Amino acid sequence: MLTRKQHELLCFIHDRLAETGVSPSFEEMKEALDLKSKSGVHRLISALEERSFIRRLPNRARALEVLRMPERTPEAKPAPAQPAILKPAAKALPIAANDVLEIPLHGRIAAGLPIEALEGQSSLSVPAALLGPGDHYALEVSGDSMVEAGILDGDFALIRRTETARDGEIVVALIDDNEATLKYFRREGAMVRLDPANRAYDPMRYKPNQVRVQGKLAGLIRRY
Structure with missing residues (x-):
């Protein structure tokens, strides 16, 4: 199970990728999650990687790929007509943030x-x-x-x-x-x-x- 901050960061990255094809920078992630430093973003990304929600692409510097998305947010009810399971991300796109x-x-x-x-x-x-x-x-x-x-x-x-x-x-x-x-x-x-x-x-x-x-x-x- 993801923490609320981990879930928020994963959704923020996924939504930005779906909209523009480009991930937000570490600075944008920090501001979106109201964190004090980018090291906090790095720790969240490391935790998501360890749980196989994202992975680092070895052939591109500072690139991440969303592997899957949680079906529901922490403490939230499941969406109607959607099973409460993990599903693959609709579109897995890498990012390249110069951070x-x-x-x-x-x-x-x-x-x-x-x-x-x-x-x-x-x-x-x-x-x-x-x-x-x-x-x-x-x-x-x-x-x-x-x-x-x-x-x-x-x-x-x-x-x-x-x-x-x-x-x-x-x-x-x-x-x-x-x-x-x-x-x-x-x-x-x-x-x-x-x-x-x-x-x-x-x-x-x-x-x-x-x-x-x-x-x-x-x-x-x-x-x-």
């Missing part, structure tokens, strides 16, 4: 030796197309231990919040609740190994209770 989202920028993350992480908060403007479902934040990369993975000093790492990771994924690892680093995550027997992507650095090994995963790498922004 950016503001996500938290939490200090610097070491791609070398661990340094203190989350040392303050500002924000970073990120193209919406770079962010998939979930909650995200950004960290500025410091160091060169991940250069062979294409992660350079001064890059901005886009991180999806999660507390779990699979072997071989690049994660933000918080060590002893004090220092954080960006490394490949691996399990090695009873230990956790954090691997660099630079032959000049050695892997770091810790007891599992020393390491907490704070997120997984979802994207990268580089400024020239």
